Amino acid sequence: MSGNTVTHESTALAEQITAARDGSVAVGQAARELGLKRIELDIAVQQGRVRTVPDEAERGRRRVTRAEIERLRAEEGFPDALREEVRTVGTTEGAALMEITKARFTRLARLGLLVPVAFHLNRYRAVVWLYQAGELRQFAADGRNTALLRRRMPEGLREQLDAGLDLRPRNWRGRYLGHLLRRSDAPWERAAAVASLLDPVHVSDIVPDPYERSHLRVLRPAPPVQGPPGSPAAHIVESITTACEGDEADWLRADLAAETEAARQHSAAPRPLPEPRTPRRVGRGTVPPRVHRPQPRPVRAGHAGRPASRPGPSARPSRTVPRPVSRPSPDGTRRAPVRPSDRRPGALRVLLGRLRRGHP
Numbered sequence: 108m109s110g111n112t113v114t115h116e117s118t119a120l121a122e123q124i125t126a127a128r129d130g131s132v133a134v135g136q137a138a139r140e141l142g143l144k145r146i147e148l149d150i151a152v153q154q155g156r157v158r159t160v161p162d163e164a165e166r167g168r169r170r171v172t173r174a175e176i177e178r179l180r181a182e183e184g185f186p187d188a189l190r191e192e193v194r195t196v197g198t199t200e201g202a203a204l205m206e207i208t209k210a211r212f213t214r215l216a217r218l219g220l221l222v223p224v225a226f227h228l229n230r231y232r233a234v235v236w237l238y239q240a241g242e243l244r245q246f247a248a249d250g251r252n253t254a255l256l257r258r259r260m261p262e263g264l265r266e267q268l269d270a271g272l273d274l275r276p277r278n279w280r281g282r283y284l285g286h287l288l289r290r291s292d293a294p295w296e297r298a299a300a301v302a303s304l305l306d307p308v309h310v311s312d313i314v315p316d317p318y319e320r321s322h323l324r325v326l327r328p329a330p331p332v333q334g335p336p337g338s339p340a341a342h343i344v345e346s347i348t349t350a351c352e353g354d355e356a357d358w359l360r361a362d363l364a365a366e367t368e369a370a371r372q373h374s375a376a377p378r379p380l381p382e383p384r385t386p387r388r389v390g391r392g393t394v395p396p397r398v399h400r401p402q403p404r405p406v407r408a409g410h411a412g413r414p415a416s417r418p419g420p421s422a423r424p425s426r427t428v429p430r431p432v433s434r435p436s437p438d439g440t441r442r443a444p445v446r447p448s449d450r451r452p453g454a455l456r457v458l459l460g461r462l463r464r465g466h467p
């Protein structure tokens with residue numbers, strides 16, 4: 108494939124993504140065009156009042172189509188009616204709205220009777236819980252809640268509060284998970300939504316396959332509130348967005364196992380392809396692989412099967428000099444032995460001549 112082909116394909120893909128994004132806007136821009144705060148638009152999305160679509164360019168992000176913005180603008184009473192639907196209040200404003208004290212409002216929220224819809228950290232890193240104003244008005248208007256709003260708190264509820272009960276983080280997680288599951292279409296995205304609320308130790312226990320866990324991390328939705336990694340704010344957010352123990356963690360573990368099994372039935376998690384093993388071809392200009400074959404070692408004659416040792420510098424063959432032998436002379440006397448080196452042709456003839464003449 109040539110470089111021009113790659114360039115053309117990349118350009119075409121970029122044009123397709125741009126064309127898809129031209130019909131939608133980012134969430135922040137949509138909030139400004141609808142006259143809402145960013146957190147109000149997030150709540151409207153959680154409630155299903157505003158529909159979003161996935162961002163094709165950035166995984167995990169959402170966008171609002173132009174058609175959705177025009178639909179909301181065409182509604183009766185826009186923008187005041189929409190703004191009132193998604194209006195959020197804190198503890199002080201919520202207590203005033205329900206005409207109760209802040210302390211009673213906090214106790215009702217800790218007991219799980221008032222469910223927060225969002226939270227953030229102030230400059231002192233204190234958790235600020237936000238509640239939907241419409242839900243608070245409905246709770247105050249219900250006659251069945253008059254005793255909780257106007258009378259002394261029942262003994263059983265006071266004992267739970269004294270024991271440290273605080274269901275605000277758990278109720279927020281349940282509400283947030285419902286929002287994530289409603290907007291998730293693919294099975295693996297639903298499993299990632301459940302895994303985002305569990306400790307990594309629990310996820311590893313339920314999903315032992317490392318490639319499946321990696322796929323879940325890729326699809327994991329970003330937390331609604333973030334802080335610098337490793338900072339105190341990040342630890343506080345993690346403690347709120349993670350279910351670590353109790354029956355809540357058990358329920359989430361069971362949900363993760365069910366969602367992961369459904370995702371496996373739908374499609375397998377991406378895995379790296381094995382590297383193809385191609386045979387080496389020996390052609391012109393290539394050197395074939397060297398094959399080591401055992402070479403026969405020389406064997407000395409008369410010693411079949413025993414290899415001859417290679418002579419070294421100290422094993423050089425030495426010349427054997429014969430020992431001189433003394434022989435008796437004709438007169439009975441022994442003469443000095445004659446060394447082989449003295450046996451020269453001339454001396455031998457002289458010796459033979461003397462023996463023939465009988466002279467010493």
